[in-house]
Amino acid sequence: MLKQIGVTVVAGMIVASGTTSIEAAGKAKGLLDPNRVVNIAHRGASGYAPEHTMLAYDMSHKKFKADYIEIDLQMTKDGQLIAMHDETVDRTTNGTGAVKDKTLAQIKRLDAGSWFNETYPAYANAKYKGLKVPTLNEIFDRYGKQANYYIETKSPEVYPGMEKKLLDTLRRHGLSSKQVKPGQVMIQSFSRDSLLKVKQLDPKLPLVQLLEGPQMTDVTDKELKTIQSYAVGIGPSFKSLTRQNTKQIRNAGLLLHPYTVNEKVDMQRMLDYGVTGVFTNFADRFNEVLKHTKKK
Numbered sequence: 001m002l003k004q005i006g007v008t009v010v011a012g013m014i015v016a017s018g019t020t021s022i023e024a025a026g027k028a029k030g031l032l033d034p035n036r037v038v039n040i041a042h043r044g045a046s047g048y049a050p051e052h053t054m055l056a057y058d059m060s061h062k063k064f065k066a067d068y069i070e071i072d073l074q075m076t077k078d079g080q081l082i083a084m085h086d087e088t089v090d091r092t093t094n095g096t097g098a099v100k101d102k103t104l105a106q107i108k109r110l111d112a113g114s115w116f117n118e119t120y121p122a123y124a125n126a127k128y129k130g131l132k133v134p135t136l137n138e139i140f141d142r143y144g145k146q147a148n149y150y151i152e153t154k155s156p157e158v159y160p161g162m163e164k165k166l167l168d169t170l171r172r173h174g175l176s177s178k179q180v181k182p183g184q185v186m187i188q189s190f191s192r193d194s195l196l197k198v199k200q201l202d203p204k205l206p207l208v209q210l211l212e213g214p215q216m217t218d219v220t221d222k223e224l225k226t227i228q229s230y231a232v233g234i235g236p237s238f239k240s241l242t243r244q245n246t247k248q249i250r251n252a253g254l255l256l257h258p259y260t261v262n263e264k265v266d267m268q269r270m271l272d273y274g275v276t277g278v279f280t281n282f283a284d285r286f287n288e289v290l291k292h293t294k295k296k
Helices: 022-027 054-063 104-108 114-119 136-146 162-172 192-201 221-228 243-251 264-273 283-295
Strands: 006-010 013-017 038-041 068-075 081-083 149-153 185-189 207-211 233-236 277-280
Touching: 038 054, 038 283, 054 068, 054 136, 068 136, 068 162, 081 136, 081 162, 136 162, 149 162, 149 192, 162 192, 185 192, 192 207, 221 243, 243 264, 264 277, 264 283, 277 283
Parallel strands: 038 068, 038 277, 068 149, 149 185, 185 207, 207 233
Antiparallel strands: 006 013, 068 081
């Protein structure tokens, strides 16, 4: 997940540079370089495969070579971190109920793929049936340091101790801030308290403050300065961004990674505004937009 694509904003124009291969990582701009645009695979290649499954991650990492695998975290009844967006298993498995009320063994018995075939028949694939919910340990075991990770602490108020478990897991897999290049692991959350807990546990791990659309309507320089005191960037809804507030955020020295940008016209508009990356379900589409921008 080290696909390297650099984008420099010069006099209102965007000039892309770099390569799309993980092997060339050292030759391109660093992951935290404000003059680089990163491609963040939202829940993996979730436009084409069941979100937060190994097949979705494989597709985004190996086929599309996105810069980041994005992972949402929930925690089971027996304290295991799993990749799942919702607090309940209802939407993305054949089960029902809250993740916090189920053991990992119970979660592992669920089918996390068939729902996708039913919901998105145009992309249905027989191999999606029966896919399992991965643990964070399994994801790290599979990709190790060959990928970059953008990890969200979901509903941390529901899962006391989630941040410490996350940091302990990173450390065991050689992925703490002292063991990786800057930006190889990013931690995001809508919860400022959760981010501050992470910062206390690993002060050098880069953090991103997620924001709801309404929070962006009248964001102040003071608020951005506060965010900058603990985070390297913000992740707002792309629908809340304008050319003006994008400039405001960039002038505050913050990276800007809006979510979730799936249509090419919106991707191009975000680049024109000057964002430093996007979350997308279609990492291949964003690659195409970046290549087209480079040719201009």
